[in-house]
Amino acid sequence: MEATIIKILSALMSFILALSSFFGIPTGNRIRNVIYMIGDGMGENHLAMTEQMYNVSLNMNTMPQQGYAMTYSASSMKTDSAAGATALATGMKTNNGVIGMFPDENGDLIPAKSITQICMENGLKTGVITSDELSGATPGGFTAHTSSRSNHEDITSQQIETGFDIMWGREDGTLTEEQVTEKGYVYIDTINEMNALTGNEKSYGMFTSSVYHTYNKNSYTPTLSQMTEKAIELLDSTSDKGFFLMVEGAHIDKKSHNEDEEGAAEALCEFDNAVEKALEFARADGSTLVVVTADHETGGVTLQDDGTYIMTSGSHTSVKVPVRAYSKTHYPFIENGERINNIEIPKKILEALGLSDVTFPCPIVD
Numbered sequence: 160m161e162a163t164i165i166k167i168l169s170a171l172m173s174f175i176l177a178l179s180s181f182f183g184i185p186t187g188n189r190i191r192n193v194i195y196m197i198g199d200g201m202g203e204n205h206l207a208m209t210e211q212m213y214n215v216s217l218n219m220n221t222m223p224q225q226g227y228a229m230t231y232s233a234s235s236m237k238t239d240s241a242a243g244a245t246a247l248a249t250g251m252k253t254n255n256g257v258i259g260m261f262p263d264e265n266g267d268l269i270p271a272k273s274i275t276q277i278c279m280e281n282g283l284k285t286g287v288i289t290s291d292e293l294s295g296a297t298p299g300g301f302t303a304h305t306s307s308r309s310n311h312e313d314i315t316s317q318q319i320e321t322g323f324d325i326m327w328g329r330e331d332g333t334l335t336e337e338q339v340t341e342k343g344y345v346y347i348d349t350i351n352e353m354n355a356l357t358g359n360e361k362s363y364g365m366f367t368s369s370v371y372h373t374y375n376k377n378s379y380t381p382t383l384s385q386m387t388e389k390a391i392e393l394l395d396s397t398s399d400k401g402f403f404l405m406v407e408g409a410h411i412d413k414k415s416h417n418e419d420e421e422g423a424a425e426a427l428c429e430f431d432n433a434v435e436k437a438l439e440f441a442r443a444d445g446s447t448l449v450v451v452t453a454d455h456e457t458g459g460v461t462l463q464d465d466g467t468y469i470m471t472s473g474s475h476t477s478v479k480v481p482v483r484a485y486s487k488t489h490y491p492f493i494e495n496g497e498r499i500n501n502i503e504i505p506k507k508i509l510e511a512l513g514l515s516d517v518t519f520p521c522p523i524v525d
């Protein structure tokens with residue numbers, strides 16, 4: 160009798176396993192937390208150049224799932240960071256310069272819900288951190304909706320209305336401390352204030368230094384990896400249903416616009432230090448997915464005949480960008496060598512979180 164029951168149970172188990180693998184559903188593999196890391200301007204050759212220049216092995220290159228994403232926007236083969244971030248945040252292609260909105264068939268811009276907002280509405284803790292201004296295009300795409308990336312006041316004034324738990328970046332003069340605290344956020348502008356946070360409060364960080372590189376660090380501004388480590392600690396310690404954290408390394412793009420190979424590689428190293436913090440947490444936690452990608456490539460980094468890398472452009476290119484994924488339980492995020500469209504990435508993240516019923520565009524209903 161017992162043997163029969165065991166037989167029936169095991170047959171049932173194999174049937175469920177076969178069904179779930181047929182539908183691509185991972186078993187025993189629930190993702191609770193997502194750390195979504197965007198190296199602004201970071202193409203695949205930036206990684207090779209950095210490893211060669213600084214004789215390092217990048218943490219992101221140890222991530223077991225490695226594919227590529229196409230980055231073209233609705234208006235150009237060469238996206239900018241606004242359309243790139245909007246694609247990565249809302250699952251919609253939009254025109255260059257547009258934040259969190261997409262053109263309908265008449266060309267009218269329609270606001271689309273960001274993955275940050277979708278995660279918050281589903282009970283996850285949420286954070287957006289960047290090594291540059293929070294009013295910049297990349298954090299903007301995850302937190303705001305506006306027709307132009309240069310509407311900086313518009314972007315930050317929307318951010319303090321969102322209710323997201325953590326938003327930290329560089330001070331840009333668009334908000335006063337009073338405006339931030341009025342909306343229920345703790346205003347921080349030093350590393351000590353950041354480290355003193357306990358997670359029971361929502362915080363808006365405007366750090367006063369213009370540089371986040373390790374080589375030029377002052378004593379009161381955190382590096383991106385320090386911000387990442389602290390943000391993970393805060394979100395994790397207060398979450399019931401998991402958390403979503405977006406981390407932007409902004410300076411790879413900025414240095415690449417100047418065709419500054421060494422500067423870009425150095426910025427990439429600091430971004431990779433932040434990746435290391437995310438991976439350390441994910442290895443210990445077991446239910447965290449880390450995704451590393453870029454909004455576009457900048458600089459046209461190419462290998463020369465002498466075996467070294469050089470930048471061939473001072474602007475954005477259409478080169479595909481890396482997509483890297485890690486989770487302790489091998490959640491199947493991307494196949495090795497697979498090429499996907501950048502708008503598939505937020506969709507895949509929501510699927511990993513069990514939110515696959517969300518479809519893009521996800522409309523904003525008042």
Ligand SMILES: [Zn+2]
Binds near residue numbers: 200240412413457475
């Ligand atoms: Zn750029």
